Amino acid sequence: MKYVIIGNSIASVGCIEGIRKTDRDGSITVIGEEPYRTYCRPLISYLLMGRTTEEKMAYRDERFYSDNNVTCITGKKAIKVDPKQKLVTMEDGSSVPYDKLLVATGSRPFVPPMVGMDRIRKKFSFMTLDDAKTLEQSLTRHSRVLIVGAGLIGLKCAEGILDRVKSITVVDLAPRILPSILDETGSELVRKWLEDRGLVFHLADSVAEFLDDTALLKSGTVVPYDVVVLAVGVRPNTELLKEAGAEVGKGIKIDDRCATTIPDIYAAGDCTESHDITIDQDRILALLPNAFMQGECAGSNMAGQEALFDKAIPMNAIGFFGLHVITAGSYIGDDRLYQSRNGYKRLFIQDGLLKGYILVGDTVSRAGIYTSLIRNKTPLEDIDFELICASPQLMAFARKDRAAKLGGVQ
């Protein structure tokens, strides 16, 4: 059996581990455009902060490829998938035949056209290790950094570099920060926390025009800058399979076995659409755990098993300068708000199920117990609702369920 994987990141590693659980012998070839073995993409901001090193950022240890007997072609881009001949062609014209193929091409930055972009001398995205390295090289103690985008990536970048630059200004069209994961209360709270550390925000605003070292905002504000980071959004890399004839929406369409609409071709990670069980709809969930678990599921199925990944939900753990935020699921149904000393908690309940939560500050501990209620669609009538609302705890489960969880009783 010849397995080929396009993309050498998290979903790819999940796939390798999934395949090798059952098939030790089939050949595995990984084609990765980036010139590195798999590194932890979310750590690029921690690298700039000095909280990790390039060596420690490796997702798996240095024996991973040899232990798993994987042929790794790095620094090369796949440009064509031919499902009839079962062949992947690379940009240098060479090709690799496959029996089972995984497409795990992730996503790339989406950069909307803005007036005067060509006048920015130091302009970066913040998606890859090379982005982080080149950004780092251009920063000095005197840099005035303008970040376009107050989402997860833009703000993690800000956290990563704040200590080594003069100033950071963040501009976003949305009226509040982190709108995809936080409610208004949370956005406010995190924004104030970041402002206290020196970040300057211009929200509900956008860049009208870039001049040589100033940006003119729609509101009329003038922001001087030396370095610009564009973190507006990401787009899934779907082209390879679209051209091959697979069904593609916003992301590559897959079923709960992570199979695409083309036989023997699977897809996983940020390039796909996941089925979010909290709203029963397909959507892009560009998250590391999701990428790993989809990759693992695809790998098992490529190796002939019957694996399902049918528990996808949005979930994010993110922290800035010691303030932690954990969120999951969808913010639908009735909600319950609990203030705490240094943060708050909001739970969302619909049809007797926990559908989502927002935990900010001192409410984050043991959050996974809440996550499990969402993932497993645990009927809230089966557990002690008041206890579980008070704090995530196993005490809220029935005695027999506790016996199963803690006593190994089936």
Place this chain on the structure above:
Amino acid sequence: MKRVYVNEQWCLGCHLCEYFCAFANSGQSDMARALKDAVICPRIKVEEHDGISFAVNCRHCTEPLCVKSCIAGALSVKDGLIVIDQDKCVGCFSCIMSCPFGALMPSDTGVMQKCELCTSNSAGKPACVQGCPNRAIVFEER
């Protein structure tokens, strides 16, 4: 694999397991000196409510959601045991978001800690179990 299992009906709620855990992982040889006046940060936690109590630590899951969710590759499976490389951990709390048992918590240095069944300290076998006066937690194959 041998794991720590809970016999809830035997738990006295005495919290000794927590103290034995904190001591075993303190790197010190004298229990009194290690724990006196210290705020302990054990890897096993006793839940209590309405006269019921039980201790919770890592289940060493066969499908460990913490490992699959770790953004730093700091958690891994070693012969069935779920271990953490604290040197790689960046303290992002993704594992806390994912563990269905609430079994990871920040250590006093900010990176995560979890029960490794006393394989990475000098206790030999789980100190919590050795310290439990009533066999409310046991270390066995089930």
